[in-house]
Amino acid sequence: MSYVQPGEFDRDTNYIEDRITRDARDGWPVEAGRYRLVAARACPWANRTVIVRRLLGLEGAISLGLPGPTHDERSWTFDLDPGGVDPVLGISRLQEAYFARFRDYPRGITVPAVVDVPTGRVVTNDYPQITLDFSTEWGAFHRAGAPDLYPDALRAEIDEVNDGVFRDVNNGVYRAGFAGSQEAYERAYERLFSRLDSLSTRLSSQRYLVGDTITEADVRLFTTLARFDAVYHGHFKCNRSKLSEMPVLWAYARDLFQTPGFGDTIDFGQIKDHYYKVHRDINPTGVVPLGPDPRGWLTPHHREELGGRPFGDGTPPPPPPADERVPPLAAA
Structure with a gap:
């Protein structure tokens, strides 16, 4: 049982654990359209x-x-x-x-x-x-050409990476942003940037977090990195460095953003509206910042020089359905 120190943000991780499975073990069978x-x-x-x-x-x-x-x-x-x-x-x-x-x-x-x-x-x-x-x-x-995001041979490593990323990065930014004391904030801050530094080292010599293709681990890290400069750097006081000031992680994140299925799910306007308007306890005015300019996400990343095959033996997904498309990037 983990001990939450005074002032620390404590996420409720008690979720509805029913699963939708082929054998309907929980009463919910895999069924298209249901x-x-x-x-x-x-x-x-x-x-x-x-x-x-x-x-x-x-x-x-x-x-x-x-x-x-x-x-x-x-x-x-x-x-x-x-x-x-x-x-x-x-x-x-x-x-x-x-x-x-x-x-x-x-x-x-x-x-x-x-x-x-x-x-x-x-x-x-x-x-x-x-x-x-x-x-x-x-x-x-699955579509023809769908990637294997959780391959059997890599599951133990993916799970290990995911555990550290969740504790120190995905949830770490919230632990910093909602800290109730200076001490709790500083602990979260140090753990966050220590983990980001170690991820930068890991990704300096390999294109993806685990293996040479995109996996579940990349998806989980990406969604936090995508919000880092727009929200977490300022709103959550994670301000040692912007993502755009961390060369390896910034290139890695741009590589994923420009990969079909990643950037075409990101709506920076909605992201900023949510954090700055909903979290009135840390942003009482509800004022939403205009920056940063999101067009930097489309600049060359050169990560392909490290090799790797984004979809393995598969193929990129087609464009999203018309009713699921996000607005194109524009200057803030």
């Missing part, structure tokens, strides 16, 4: 599921619901949809899908969430497992 993934573009945890769904070509099997970038204390809302109602689930708040299954659900109404369309009930919000199951349980619905 489930809807609800995943706000602003959220890094939800962004992972959108990327993996894109890379594997599951758009035709699992539909996508997109809440807007802001929410209140009750839940995420579908304010981007006509009438503020999700066109498939027929609800205005994600909370309704949670309450349809668990009356007075006591925990946070989080994204990503997978909802059973016929019943309108949430199935799971266990985001680390959702993407792994997309890779391992939904194979019958």
Whole structure:
């Protein structure tokens, strides 16, 4: 049991652990068209599921619901949809899908969430497992040429990398941003940048985190790096260095951003709106910064010189469906 020191941000990691599997062990069988993934573009945890769904070509099997970038204390809302109602689930708040299954659900109404369309009930919000199951349980619905994001031979190494990245980077930026004491903030800050330095060393001689292709590990690190300069550097006080001042990680992140399935899921406007408007405890005015200029993400990265094959023996995904496209990058 881990001990949380005074002032430390303590993330609630008790999620709905039901899984959608081929053998329906939890009562939820893999079935095309049955489930809807609800995943706000602003959220890094939800962004992972959108990327993996894109890379594997599951758009035709699992539909996508997109809440807007802001929410209140009750839940995420579908304010981007006509009438503020999700066109498939027929609800205005994600909370309704949670309450349809668990009356007075006591925990946070989080994204990503997978909802059973016929019943309108949430199935799971266990985001680390959702993407792994997309890779391992939904194979019958993968596109031709889909990459293997969680190969058997590399799973132990991927899991080990993911564990450190989660503790010190994915969750580390939140531990810094929501620290309740100077000491807790400094501990989080030091752990974050120590891990980023070690990742920079690792990535200085190899194109991807594990093996010579994109894996689940790259997806998990990317969604934090994509938000680093726009949000975490200033809003969360992770300001030793900008991502754009860390040459290896900046090139690595641009390489992924320019890979189909990654950058075409990123909406910097929604990302900034979420963090700066929702977190009024650390940004009371709700003022959203104009910068940084996102066009730097499209500059050459030269990571191909390290070799590697992004999709292994597979192929890039096709462009996203018209109703899932993000705005093109423009100057801030």
